[in-house]
Amino acid sequence: MNPPRYILDANVFIRAHREYYSFDFAPMFWETLAEYAARRLIGTIDKVRAELEPEGDRLWTWFKTDFASAVYSTNDPQVAAAYGEVVRWVAEQKQFFDYAKHEFAREPDAWLIAFAIAKGCTVVTLEKRESQAKRRVPIPNVCEAFGVRYIDTFQLLRELQIRWELP
Numbered sequence: 001m002n003p004p005r006y007i008l009d010a011n012v013f014i015r016a017h018r019e020y021y022s023f024d025f026a027p028m029f030w031e032t033l034a035e036y037a038a039r040r041l042i043g044t045i046d047k048v049r050a051e052l053e054p055e056g057d058r059l060w061t062w063f064k065t066d067f068a069s070a071v072y073s074t075n076d077p078q079v080a081a082a083y084g085e086v087v088r089w090v091a092e093q094k095q096f097f098d099y100a101k102h103e104f105a106r107e108p109d110a111w112l113i114a115f116a117i118a119k120g121c122t123v124v125t126l127e128k129r130e131s132q133a134k135r136r137v138p139i140p141n142v143c144e145a146f147g148v149r150y151i152d153t154f155q156l157l158r159e160l161q162i163r164w165e166l167p
Contacts, residue, residue: 003119004043037070047108083114104137
């Protein structure tokens with residue numbers, strides 16, 4: 001299966017669901033994600049799926065029925081090699097506290113970036129670059145170190161030229 005052009009972080013789904021595109025008043029957002037996932041333009045990784053599953057809410061129901069085909073495996077030698085490089089780079093950074101480095105290595109974030117490196121995807125996340133971060137390792141900081149492009153949800157919608165208009 002060819003990789004998607006864009007690979008989505010868990011926060012793209014979670015924050016949209018909880019904050020600004022809830023299922024009750026913005027169903028078109030979720031229908032659009034499913035449509036673009038079916039076209040293999042967007043997707044996510046198995047580690048993100050595992051992060052969403054414990055919620056067991058409306059988001060999880062939608063995810064397992066409408067987005068399941070867009071979940072890509074991290075069980076790939078290229079991804080594993082990139083993961084090793086990402087974790088090694090983070091471990092060498094004196095900026096971050098040790099617990100932040102360990103947490104990052106256990107989170108889906110390191111795997112998401114590794115997948116993007118290995119497969120040439122753009123990471124979609126709502127995290128921001130934090131030059132002074134110490135307590136956590138922001139996805140954009142690592143993406144920049146590896147030359148991986150990253151954007152937020154709204155830039156994704158613009159790049160895919162998605163528009164919702166009232167009838």
